[in-house]
Amino acid sequence: MNDLDQLKELLFGAEKQALDSISERVERREIRTADVADILPEAIHQSHQKDGELVESLTQPVGECVQRGLRDEPETYADALYPVMGPAIRKSIMHALRNFSQQINEAVEHSVSPQGLKWRWQASRAGIPFGEYVLQKTMRYRVEQAYLISRENGLLVDHVHHESSKIKDSDAVSAMFTAIQDFVKESFSPDRTGRLESADMGEFTLWAVHGPHALLVCVIRGVPPKSLRADLSAILERIHFRYGDAIRDYKGDTSTIPDVEVELERCLRFEAREESGETRSGPPIQIVILLLLLVAAAAFFGVRSWMYSQQQDKLDAALNATPGIYVTNIDRSGRNFVVRGLRDPLAADVIDVAGSVDIPADRLTVSMRPFQSLQPEILAARAAQMFGPPESVDISVSGTTLHVSGEAPSVWRQTLQSRFSNLAGVDALDVSRLTASDRAEFSERVASLSRSRFFFRSGVELVEGDAGRLREFASDLANLLEDARSFGYSVAVTARGSTDSIGDAAANAALADRRATFAAGVLASAGVDARTIRQADLDNTDGPQLADVSQRYVQFDLQLESMPDLP
Amino acid sequence: MTPLTSKVCVVGDFAVGKTSVVERFVTNHFSEEYLSTVGVKIDTKEIDFPTLGMTHKLVIWDVAGTEEFGAREMAYLRGASGYIYVADGTRAATLKAIERLHKQILEAYGAAPGVLLVNKRDLEPDWEVSDERFDAIATRFGNAYRTSAKTGDDVDQAITRLAELIIDNDMRGG
The missing domain is CATH 3.30.450.70 (Beta-Lactamase)
Known part of the structure; x- marks a missing residue:
């Protein structure tokens, strides 16, 4: 250190130290930063209090910082704003909804009034x-x-x-x-x-x-x-x-x-x-109209429901009144019906029955199980199906009896009589009013053979020719009786012996009886059931005693009786 | 484009064609019928300046014709960003009126961009304004045009030039 330096030290030592210190504070960045940090809050506060320049100065850089932060770390800002955004959004939506509902209310309120x-x-x-x-x-x-x-x-x-x-x-x-x-x-x-x-x-x-x-x-x-x-x-x-x-x-x-x-x-x-008091005095017209509409709708649906209920009752009654149908349940769904139950195949169709009470098929669902009905109408129908009666025959059932009336061939009647017991639910047959359509023809055959006479020479000796004629008669009668049996008729054959009036009456009666027995024997030998032949005497004792050969005969009378009762 | 809106006043003597000039500029239409403007008439027109990247909307106040502004007319001019001075080439006196009006404006509101339209160019044979007179006044105004509202000659150019001048003036902070 030379003299000059020493002099400087003596004169400006303290100032130099201060300058060095200041120089160091200025040159060293960390010290400057610490100094600014010390005074920054107070400086900001004072500047803000003084005028708006600080805000103006910070607006742009702070805005850019926020923009960059939002871009780079949106989650952080979203988390920070979450407590604010919810209420803000709710408030905004409530405001918009309030305005909207107010306008809607006004519009609706005035939409239907005069x-x-x-x-x-x-x-x-x-x-x-x-x-x-x-x-x-x-x-x-x-x-x-x-x-x-x-x-x-x-x-x-x-x-x-x-x-x-x-x-x-x-x-x-x-x-x-x-x-x-x-x-x-x-x-x-x-x-x-x-x-x-x-x-x-x-x-x-x-x-x-x-x-x-x-x-x-x-x-x-x-x-x-x-x-x-x-x-x-x-x-x-x-x-x-x-x-x-x-x-x-x-x-x-x-x-x-x-x-x-x-x-x-x-x-x-x-x-x-604000609404005037007058308009608030009574219920709004639209409320009245709304109520009227509701009442009208309720009435409409009520009447419609009642009508459907009535239809259901009619359908139920109609089906239950129909022979061969047993209804277990009818459900209604709106205007449609579901029918469940049992139905005999011979019974009327459920859809046809529904049609009779004005319920079309498209409103009907049918679920029926088959069964065999014992109702009289169905039994009669089953009998008709089984026996195929002619049109002239009526079949009905009462209780367990099958009534058949009208006119039918004897053969059909026989079939009926032999098979009616196969019909379930029937244990008796009434054909008292059933006539044979072939009776007239048969009566003619009976009439043609009745009152046939065969003459005797004497005793029980037939005149020439009548022996052969008697055999032919016997054959014809046998056929007739066979047919009668097969058709169900009963023919009574009576052999009447006759004598002339000469002689003792008792002897004549014995002779007449012998002649009837003889002739019956011829018939029996020809195959005629002897049990069908009865004998009777002719009462010819009151006249004068004459040797009249025309009284020496046997006469066969045939009587067509009514049909026999059922076994 | 950046929008800019400016108030522009059209001034001049009676019957020089101020309303016709504005109508030609705004609607590209001309009517032979003369209707005197009472008070003020307002029109607007947007002009695109693609090179500047901006749209300039002029709100045009067509002030009733007068040789000298009264208080009411002066009120209409307040805040104008530019002026369209219109004179009639067939009446030299209307240029004198322009000079008076210009002076009044300068005194009341200071300098502002303006263009001079010496109108009725379609009647040029009848003009009282000589070329020398026109050149002289054009030199003073800086921007002067011989226009015809009837044919449309130079009307668009003149007013578009005013729009440019206003933009320049704004950019200079005037």
Whole structure:
């Protein structure tokens, strides 16, 4: 160290140390960082308290940080926002639903009333949707549009409107309103402090709220309450608070006033008209109509159900009255029926029975199991099926007796008599009123052989020729009796012996008996069952005694008797 | 495209064709019928500037014709970003009126972009404005056009030029 250095040390030693220390703090990054960290919170606090520059400075970088964070780590932000998003979404949905339900309620309430029909007609004529028309009629007021206009140049800063509002060129509207404002002020306000605050145009009212730099003009349908102006003023004040400078310097570049639309949308208020007491005095017409409709529907379904029930009863009765059908159950499903039970194959068809009570087949489901009925009608039908009677025969059953009447061939009757016991449920046959259709023919055969006489010379000696004739007669009679037996007839044959009147009467009677016995013996020898032959004497004792050869004979009388009783 | 909206005022003496010029520019239509404008009439027209990547919407205030602005007309001009001065080539006095109006505007609102349209070019044989006079005033205004609202000559060019001038002025922070 030379003298000069020593001198410097003596003169500036303390300052040099301080400079070195400062130099070190400036040059060493970690020390600088620590220093800034010490004062940063306080510096931010002071800067924020002083003016808005800090916020303005941080807006962009913080925004970019958030954007990058959302892009790179969306899960982290989603977790952080989760507690906020739920309530926010719920609130938004509730708000939308409330508006929607209110509109729906209004529309439904007026859709069927006389007034609603009138409005529907008027809405149709006006060419606007019915719901929108109802809304117009039922609302107290609605802010249809809101214009935020620069007071400096009349340029439109932003414009919001209700969805259904018809919008012209909003820039031209804004300019024209400003021109009118200027016109009014210059023409009717001597000190130029007056201003147009409201204007009426048919169903619309224009309200203008004036701020230092902007004019808020609202197009309102209906009659707004005075409190709305205060609300609109508050909104305009808030807009000035947030965008005052930007609006003051506005030259038509909307990007200089971002998100003002959100603030402006708060102007689009709606308030429904309160219902008058008169309309609340009774039940709404639509409720009455609804009740009437419900009663009518209940009556309709009740009557229809009753009619179906009646049909079911008729069907049940008809089926139960039908021989050979036994119904166990009838179910009804709406207008259709399901029939279950037993049915004899000979019984009437269930569908035909249903048809007789006006129930068509397409409304019927039949589930019947076969069985054999012992009802008289079915037994008669079964007998008819079994025996195939002629058309002239009637068959009926009472109890367990089969009654057959009418006229039928003897052969058929015999078949009936021999087989009727095979019919289940029948143990007796009544054919007392059944006549043989072939009886007349048979009677003629009997008549042709009856009263045949065979003459005797004397004693029991037949005259010449009658012996052969008697044998032929015997053969014919045998055939007749055979046929009678097969047809079921009973033929009584009586042989009557006769003598002339000469001689002792007792002797003659004995002779007559001998002659009858002789002739019967001839018949028996020819195959005629002797048991069918009876003998009788002719009473010829009262006349004069004559040797009359014509009285020496045997006469066979045939008598067709009625059909024998059943065994 | 970036939107920009500007207020433009059309000024000039009576019957110089201000409304016809605006109608030609906005609707490309011309009516022979003369209807005097009362107060102010508003029209809008968008002009695309693809090279600048922007759309410029002009809100055109067609102010009633006058030789000298009164308080009401001056109120209409407040906040205008540019002016369309319209004179009638067949009436030299209308150029004098333009000079007076221009002076009033400068005094009230300061300098702003403007274009001068000496109208009724379709009646050029009847013009009272000589070429020398036109050139002289064109030099002062910077942007002057001989236009015809009837034929459409140079109307679009003149007003589109004003739109460009306004953009330039805004970019310069004017």
